[in-house]
Amino acid sequence: MESLIRMVREHIDTIDSLLARYVAGTLPTPARVLVEAHLELKPENRIKVRNLEAMAGQALSEIDPVALSDHEGMLAAVLASAPPRAMASKTVPEPTVFPKALFDFVGFDADDVPWRTRMPGFKEYDLGDIDGCHVNLFWIKPGRTVPAHTHEGSELSLVLDGDFTDARGYYARGDISVADDSVDHRPCAGMDRPCIGLAVMDAPLKLTGSFRQMIGDIIG
Structure with missing residues (x-):
């Protein structure tokens, strides 16, 4: 979580630091x-990741190696360990909206999200606190504007389907929005489909x- 907070507080407005x-x-x-x-949704950014991995590998190659203190003992422990148990295979449906990484994380696709309505035109599924972060899925009705808000900390939002706009720009499927306490915005979903x-x-x-304004946003 510390790295996430630091990233936003440095006001980095691209995903390069995140990657x-x-x-x-x-x-x-x-x-x-x-x-x-x-x-998965923006495969062109995998090139950036591969370049960053290559840079990291180059940096590691320039570090002097350190000998293991107990090479024989570590090898014996590995050889003595029990082999992993075979996992029973089962058929898992391929996700249609959620990328596989998210599907594996939450266990379902968009059609099976147990949404809860928070206000007219806005639904949410709260996944709770995980690894120091609060996580949720959100659904915004086409054309609906979310009430103006800022953030007491930092927030990363990934568009999974549909799109939205705010004062900073346009975000479509696969785009990441980065917001912190310097951002005060009113995201508005596109007209074609839910965001x-x-x-x-x-x-x-x-x-x-x-x-x-809040009443106007709520009742549409």
Whole structure:
């Protein structure tokens, strides 16, 4: 979680830093899953990941190797360990909307999400706190505007289907939105289809709009 907070507080507005932390293995589990899902939907960014991995490998190759203190003992322990048990095979349906990384993480696809309505035109499925982050799936009705809000910490949002816009730009399937306490926005779903997404945050959001504006957003 610390790396996620640091990334946003540095006001990095591209996903390059996020991908670098993914390669370094420093992201909390939900953020790692979010990045893996993003890479499935935006395969062009796998090139960046491969380049970052190559740079990391080059850096490691320049470090002087250190001999193992008990090579024979470690080898004996590995050889003495019990072989892994065979897993029973089962047929798992291929996801149609969720990337496989997310499907494996939550255990279902978009059609089977047990949504709960939070307000007219906005539904959510709360996955709870995982590895120091709060995780949820969200569904926004076409054309619906979410009430204006900022964030007490940081939030990563991955668009899984549909799209939304805010004052910063346009986000479609596979895009990641990065927000923190410097961002005050009113995301609005596109008109063609519901916007479905995955949100990973380290602190709650905070409503900022006027009461009149919030009522208008809620009743549409």
